[in-house]
Amino acid sequence: MIKIVTDSTCDLTPESIEKYGIHVEPMLVEIDGVTYRDGIEMTRDKFFDGLPRFRDIPKTAACSPGSLLEAYRAAHRAGATGILSVHISARLSGVCAAANIAAEDARAEGIDVRVVDSMSLSMGLGYLLELAGEMREKGATLAEIGDALDAKRLEIRMYALIDTLTYLRKGGRVSNLSAFVGELLKIKPLVHVKDGLITTIDKARTRSQGIDRMFEDAVRFAAGRKVLSASIMHSTGPIERDLQDMASRIRTLWGIEPVAPRVVTPIIGTHTGPAGLGLVVILA
Incomplete structure (x- = not known):
């Protein structure tokens, strides 16, 4: 075995x-x-x-x-x-x-x-x-x-929408100045994991805008292919409406039932902070 x-x-x-x-x-x-x-x-x-x-x-x-x-x-x-x-x-x-x-x-x-x-x-x-x-x-x-x-x-692509830059700043992932400006402008980074590396692909001003751009990129990733599975992750907080929105988009776009939302491990939550959202798309 x-x-x-x-x-x-x-x-x-x-x-x-x-x-x-x-x-x-x-x-x-x-x-x-x-x-x-x-x-x-x-x-x-x-x-x-x-x-x-x-x-x-x-x-x-x-x-x-x-x-x-x-x-x-x-x-x-x-x-x-x-x-x-x-x-x-x-x-x-x-x-x-x-x-x-x-x-x-x-x-x-x-x-x-x-x-x-x-x-x-x-x-x-x-x-x-x-x-x-x-x-x-x-x-x-x-x-x-x-x-x-x-x-x-x-054939796997992961996305994350970071609600606050505070924890990235405290962890040394972004500078104090960048975090200050980002918080002032209410910037929410959208990142993906590609080839094993986390890369910022966009910056949103609102959570709904971030979710829009997350799914726009996911649709491009899956273009011409069948999506086998889609999972939603989060780092707790007042996000129930966002989770429902993401689940509805998965059903509409790809005709599949999303994997039940999972709270991320503390290892990931240390860097995202609360109210983060994640999406994993797996191609057939």
Whole structure:
């Protein structure tokens, strides 16, 4: 049996994690001098409830090669014949680098490990994990699954609308001056993840304008292709109307039911802040 390993940026539901027997290695988040394991000591609800009151902007860290190696060893001891380790984009985090180091050590111990850079995160990564689980159940080999994920990751596009520049400024992602001007003008950056890298594609003055432009770009991405799946993510806040709007657009544009909205992990929420919106589009 092939064991699937990932990190806590995948934003899968507990039901999917249990269904496919996925091991989720927690990322780390430091809040006011205390380090927590994402999804264990620091849950989504606890994080977003406390975010306005944290003294300092949280800091995030990748899981270590040592912790991943222990996960590989445990899977091997439990009878896994191979391990598929799928992670957040290598251009966004050091997890893939840590996984490759751990995989090299594991192979020296006779453990077969395939590391896949999802070139995505959140439900983009989550979709690849579910695809891997389905392929495994149908008897695909480790190499076949890894190759399929390497191909499929190119057909995933993720978007995010950032409601406030405050957290990007505090995290050093934008300058104080840029953030001040942006907040003054009520600018909301629209970004996408392409080729594993986050790039700003537009700047909106209102949330509705940002959603319009998000879907305009998504339609261009999907032009001439069938959309297999579309997921909505968010970072809590007064956004119910936005979520309903996004779900309605998905049904109208592509004739599919959107994946139920997911609250993003604290690892992502640290950078977006509250009231962020996300969309993942996957082509058939």
